[in-house]
Amino acid sequence: DADVTQTPRNRITKTGKRIMLECSQTKGHDRMYWYRQDPGLGLRLIYYSFDVKDINKGEISDGYSVSRQAQAKFSLSLESAIPNQTALYFCATSELTGSSYNEQFFGPGTRLTVL
């Protein structure tokens, strides 16, 4: 089974609809992240969470909200979807260790289309 899962994998919705993207992980990591990928722009950070009680805005948080329901679950919501939120969304996790190396593990991505 995958360590980081995202649901749904694909979603088509209409302008103005509320939509939630969910992320679950079995890696036991404290830190979770939401990124979006647009063609030609690489990945950009939307929100990140150190633990259940600590949520922080990233580079492009406007129009998004998040919820960290448990250590293993981090959800991204679009309260009123708009077409320019059409993108590929990734959830990622990482572990705080005592070493300098700290890889982020990515989920498979959710492809969202807003019509």
Next chain:
Amino acid sequence: AQKITQTQPGMFVQEKEAVTLDCTYDTSDPSYGLFWYKQPSSGEMIFLIYQGSYDQQNATEGRYSLNFQKARKSANLVISASQLGDSAMYFCAMREGLIQGAQKLVFGQGTRLTINP
């Protein structure tokens, strides 16, 4: 200011040749880490290699090596003996602050590598 710059939008290489993907970065933090990820057409992000700013030697992982030139702020990925399966999008990313802090990744725009038979 762009923190991570990948100047090659696309590259075409013959199978079995070596290929270098460029990455330059900008930071004033002496502690940082550099990552390369591969994204095949299926979309998932696959971690390839990591270089810490205090690492004395260039990182290597199988056919992947990182040509780290700290003074020039470059962290180029070298793939030796390229294979058809190497065709993908490649992203360079940087994390400022090694242990403490948010450990956020900042990504470059990516380079699309195509390996020709």
